[in-house]
Amino acid sequence: MSAVTAPVRAPMGPMLVRQTSAEFLKLWRVPAFSATSLLLPIVFYAFIGIGQANETLPGTHVKFGAYFLASMAVYSVANVMIFSFGISVATERGMKTDLLMRATPLPPLVYLLSRCITAIVFAALTLAVLFPFAYIAGGVRLEAEQWFTLAYRVLLGSVPFIALGFAIGYLSGPNSAVAVINLIYLPTAFASGLFFPKQLLPEIIQNISPYLPLYRFGQLGWDAVGAPTSESVTTDWLYLAGYGIAFFAIAIWAYRREESRKFS
């Protein structure tokens, strides 16, 4: 047979580039995802942040505009992580795309990596929209170092939420994923003080919020813009790391469960 090729594999680099651009286009072309994740944070910022942007937080010289920018940065990046993974994983399971992909020589690691890169690029894009908006419309002025610290902390701190998105994607159906995520995400965002400072929340919720991953994530952001937080940044990172490990464990469990049902 002249047509028989030598046993070789395709190079992973170009594969990763193609896969990542495909994953990106898939999300970009769904306005329900791309428009809401890019524009919703600035809409919230316009409604809640701008009116009182120049008021200082009680007992500090930090402006509310900067404080709320940190809140929205955390909100929007975690939102991208959970939604992009949760919905795309659930949808592909629903369409059985995962079955076809499994029969191709695409290494699972490349698949996973392309997803992570896409989510991080999307998250960076939301920041690229939110930061200038807060600067221009909210008059937020930070040191260069503070902008940078805020950006890298919210990108790095979002890793546990990637795992959470994965877990939800494997545990919920293609049609219920959005509802499940909204039911979990929006209330916890409120309870973590991302929309209104924690002090304004009912006392019972104030007692819960320190244990919420989004609250810890929020603290990293608030600290980056100089707002006071309840514990040290190290404590917040440790909390997030703990949640990250727990979410990854759940995601792996959910993945394996799926594996043994569909592919054993």
Place this chain on the structure above:
Amino acid sequence: MAPAAQLVDATKKYGSVEALKGVSFEIELGDVVAMLGPNGAGKTTAISLLLGLRKPTSGKALLFGLEPTNLLARSRVGVMLQESGVPGMLKVSEIVDLFRSYYPVPLPRDRAIAMAGLEEKAGSLVKELSGGQRQRLYFALAVCGNPDVLFLDEPTVGMDVEGRRSFIERIAEFAKLGRTVVLTTHYLEEADQLAKRVIVIDRGLVIADAPPAEIKSKVAGKRVRFNAPTLDQKDLEGLPVSAVTSRDHGVQLLTNQPEAVLRELFRRGVDISELEVSGADLEDAFIALTTHPAKATQ
């Protein structure tokens, strides 16, 4: 050299259901093989084992002598699965390029798209394709990696007659390049047009493995239906028919010689109305053959 694909005494249980009960066959490079059998016979399970999508409960499945999950083996295989969707928000050309990037020596993009007859839809989003176009896209994705072996699980399911005919031609063109093709189907005519070898699977077992002509000769090719209120069992005695069923006054039977059977029935004075003769698909025939093996006459 190791065979392109191989099952060695493979069994597969889903819970208490035994989908494969010890199946062995070897498919050499260049073979064009059709796996035939009724729904639920175990064809898809056999393909799933060969693709590493399922693990055999016992026995072995091998691709090029390797585990089917080995990426070296998978790099030489193209796949078209039943009912597996692809993302709707990518363009045809984009998803073909994506799948090409998985393979070491892919076909040029335009060639893969042309082989599937999708030139005019190359710039369209996948979600805009019709059912038949989608099926052709899956074919493009299966061949775009320039695979040595092509697995097609029920590739023409849901297509109309014309769609099936042209699709079979596309598969035949690919096979002409000297490639190995393994397809499952329950249409005898497809197997007949394409395959040099037919593996018949029924209830988890290989019941025949031979060239199509040989298989066909074992199967009654026409289904005859008519109404005959006065027919009794003795009117059919000695006739080359099988799988006779009757309900109310309607009678259905399978035969390779419909003309001879009908001539004899008229001669015997059976009162026949609403006569209908059609090609039995293999599924009917196999169900008949396997449920009434003693009555199968030739």
